Amino acid sequence: MKYWILGVFVIFVSTYSLAQTKVSGHVRDTNQQPIPFANVVFENSTIGTITNENGKFYIESDDTYDAIKVSFIGFQTQTITLDRKTNYEIEILLEEETNSLDEVVIYKGKTSKKNNPAIDILRKIWENRRDNGVKKFKQYSYDKYEKLEFDLNTIDSALINSRVFNGMEFIFDDIDTSRISGKTYLPIFLNEAISKVYGDNILNETKEVLTGNKNAGFSNNQTLIAFVKDLYSDYNIYDNYLKFFDKSFTSPLSRTGIGVYNYVLSDSAYVDNKWCYNIVYYPRRKNELTFKGDFWVNDTTWAVKQISLEVTKSANINWVKDLYIEQEFDVLNDSTFLITKDYFQSDFAFSKKEKSRGVYGKRTTLYDNYKFDIPKDKKFYQSQIDPYNEDVYNRDDQFWSDARMEALNKDETKVYTLLDTLRTVKAFKRLYNIGTILASGYVELNGFDFGPLFSSFGYNTIEGFRLRAGGRTYFTANDQWRIEGYGAYGFKDEKFKYGISGKYLLDRKSRLIVSAGNRRDVEQLGASLTNTNDVEGRSLASSSVIATGDNNRLTSINLTALSLEIEPRKNLTIGITGSFRKLKPADRDLFSLDFYDPETNELKSEIKQTEISTKITYSPGRKTTGYGVDRIIVNDGDYAQLFLNYSAGLKGIAESDFEYEKLQFFYRQPWNVGGFGKLNSSLEVGKTFGNVPLGLLSVVPGNQTYLSIYNTFPLLNFYEFVTDTYTSLHLEHNFNGRIFSRIPLLRELNLRELVGVRGVWGELSDENRLLSEPSELLLIAPDEEIYWEYSVGVGNIFKIFRIDFHFRGNYFDNPDARSFGVTGSFGFYF
Structure with a gap:
């Protein structure tokens, strides 16, 4: 936001x-050097201000005053008579104290921490x-x-x-x-x-x-x-x-x-x-x-x-x-x-x-x-x-x-x-529309928004150049119902993809919402550990433009889902989703999801799966706006989040292939460490009970793009680690320039230093390995030791760019293992 x-x-x-007295000016010493942080007050009042780093000040009052007093430690106090009610650009020279009494302590520049009456008062506070x-x-x-x-x-x-x-x-x-x-x-x-x-x-x-x-x-x-x-x-x-x-x-x-x-x-x-x-x-x-x-x-x-x-x-x-x-x-x-x-x-x-x-x-x-x-x-x-x-x-x-x-x-x-x-002026409407497009990514039409524009173009190995267009119904920010949809076309695979969904707010107070939709698209499975069957979701496959190595392990997905969720108390959401999905390789010559049917021992390349999942999300400290079916989070990334998901695969329903249970837990917590910056942490734990093939396992999220994406492992290739039981921890600390501000050559650049470390441990049962053996993909789990990476980064480059340098800690013998990588990201940050 x-x-x-x-x-x-x-x-x-x-x-x-409206003010009766206005004064502005500069405060300098006898050498014409500006005096920053000098005290300027109207005489016989407590109305005052402090000069800035250049010795400039502005002060005003609704009352009429005839003089101002200007003072600073180590200088003689000056009283300046005001001839008019409005006095701009006054030049004030302060002379250094020369006849101070011995028992009076005079401070100049950095004040002493000892024998300072101001600090004695501060301790009493x-x-x-x-x-x-x-x-x-x-x-x-x-x-x-x-x-x-x-x-x-x-x-x-x-x-x-x-x-x-x-x-x-x-x-x-x-x-x-x-x-x-x-x-x-x-x-x-x-x-x-x-x-x-x-x-x-x-x-x-x-x-x-x-x-x-x-x-x-x-x-x-x-x-x-x-x-x-x-x-x-x-x-x-x-x-x-x-x-x-x-x-x-x-x-x-x-x-x-x-x-x-x-x-x-x-x-x-x-x-x-x-x-x-x-x-x-x-x-x-x-x-x-x-x-x-x-x-x-x-x-x-x-x-x-x-x-x-x-x-x-x-x-x-x-x-x-x-x-x-x-x-x-x-x-x-x-x-x-x-x-x-x-x-x-x-x-x-x-x-x-x-x-x-x-x-x-x-x-x-x-x-x-x-x-x-x-x-x-x-x-x-x-x-x-x-x-x-x-x-x-x-x-x-x-x-x-x-x-x-x-x-x-x-x-x-x-x-x-x-x-x-x-608002009735056409010129203002035009400017307002430009600002809205930049802010939301949508072009506002009458009851319909076209976009998001930032998702219009993409590239991946399977689709080649990808063009996407979509929109949503939008009458007001508080619509009780909303329909969203998109269509996409890959110029290499020459296939059309789409997604459509709708949701309706049944009760505003309890936030009871029903939603449904269908999506047929190309995805990068394993983009995150805690996946949900969200029909509006998008993956790296449709948005990445430049990748490291071949990104050809993509999956065609046909997903239909029906969901019901409720918010019984603020920021606590409980939901249940029923879904049916078909998964198959986007290009079987490049990537395989083949598995043996455990009952018929028949070789299959397409997974059909019916699933019921229940999820509980608690986000203490989250702030939202709006009272319609969609709400917008206004403090994104600045609140804790706990997520618990239980899923059950239902075999035999709509030709569903597997019966299993999956339990997942996610905890994200930002920590403001006072003057030392901000620490972001996230913990993910999960386990799958029952035997499932590669398409239903938990893939440790790699990142083969040049984008810095939190909660992924930048030096892992997609599908490098596959698990059915996992624990993952990510830590990233932003010092907000505390270190660079003490280095003379870097101080003026206002750069911000970042460090990060991340690790994952997981297991994969022999039964699940054998089930997915026909896929010809080497299935490795980080079970010998915790896989870990660390990174250092520099943010606030030109105020909008960040660059991260990543280093691999172990598992250097994995196929095509990367020991070093660089990622970057753009953002609008204060």
Whole structure:
């Protein structure tokens, strides 16, 4: 779903001030060198900001101020008088301190970790952090108002006069100026949500009940809304690491913060009648996932009253030029600090250059009406909520007027009418369609989507050049039923293939779905260990273009399946499938699936098999959007998954050949290892009870393509290992540039280092070997020792490319064994 942001870029990037006081400028020393991370505040206030790496700053307020104070460790503080309400490009020179008293410790550059009063205060925050927030209570509830906004930023005459916006010039009548960056922007999307949040710290359960939702612009695009909300997922500033954009940033309040931040005690003052200390912090090194900013902390509870966090431009993160966070806290019973406001702004852009255009993503979250220690039954938290209550999405104006905790400003109010008008403009429709194609891969027609376009072409040994065309019914994102189909033609085998399927949502609340379909195609069996009879599935045979060695062990499959699945509780799915399939070699001269019929001893080359399978899938932490028969996962790859499958082969039904039982278990778990990156792990275990031929055995998934495909073995050829009992483990760790950021020559490239290791052990019974002996394929199982490989890789090359180098650990005597290989992949990653 990261491609939705790319789609928004294609639409918009290709292409009245309300504040009373505005100031921008540069802070330099007497040698004209910029001073990064200097503190700039309006005089006699706590409203301030920090200069960026180039010494530049912007600050504004709704109130009128006559002066700003500029300070930095080791320099004399300057007070700058403001002659006007708007003061742009002020040049400020700071002189170094020369007459400091001996007992005053002056810090410059990297601050000391000893005898630093700011760090003494930081240690007190660590000691008391568990005494603040909702975690202090057994149960809690509160009201939550969330406002999500997209803005096209850096509006200038070149953009306004661009031919791209011919016929849409009226949209530029409502540009505004960001209070954070000082850039002009145009609101293009707005979503509001009101909800009630419940939590139980004893049961470790939470539940959020949506009571109102309203949006403008992309109004039917729940996927885009949910994806952006996931990017700005909830976080706790007291945690050691804060996760944004699938990256773990070190919190300035972290116990490990001393090693990555400089801290300076800058000021002290009353904030809402509470005496607080102001601490400025900034990174010790470039290219790490850190922030700059400041926070105000109370002198008795050692709770944070206000905090601002801004990602530095050198941070190793793609497509995000700026990221800014503000949080405010209030006091309950004079002791406990609770969050009342969370403001999050990011600037999505292709380039981090100062004048590059981008799209602001803003989220404002307000919290109110806290209540505590009112227990609710565990069933309350586990019960499913109807994912779509029509009343929630059709609240009247009076509801929003009463429920909003913060009134919309003039420009936000206009977004609702602006976008309604814009959707009637042909030029906008054209741009929107281009963005949709890039984001989804489908061309939207009236009630039908043509695609996916990215699967139109392929190549393999049997079919040669392969052309594929297909589509799906699509009226809304929440259709109760959907039909999908495709046709494909191989220019070498001169055969037509197809697949068609349909599914219907019988009950929205329990997610009871019935589906059926038929597929006749060429497949690479053994592309994964935990195969299911999914009629919509595709394999490497139809998508790979370049392969290592001959990829001729392909199978023609004719599969018919009928399935029923239900989701009795969130992210727990139970399904049953009945299927019948015919398997035969795609080219018998190149590959054989021959076997002896165990009853007649007759030689057969085609397998006919009827099977019943039941599966249970549990995906804790998975986030989805939509309430129709299809839902879209918005945090793909960032949640655990457990899969259990039991299959039974039914002999004699529809001329089915074999009777067997198969048990399979799959467990995938991503691990965020704080500042050390992210570890992906997966475990697969399986066993087949009964005698079956090669076409029904468990093939260890090799990879003869040049694509990096997780959960395969890049140095194994297809069918190199065949098993009826197996255990497989894959580990891959992405350091996210932590090592390269410390190497001077590599630091500026923002590369990311990866390491991986994978292994498999398996057995194959003598009975199953003998059954498939006529296939003339040497059947080997990794039973003597665990087969293993390891790899090292470099990611984020030109921000989109990754390359992996693979090394084989053993079994070098296998036929055509590869000891070394290289694979690569393209992707849109933050």
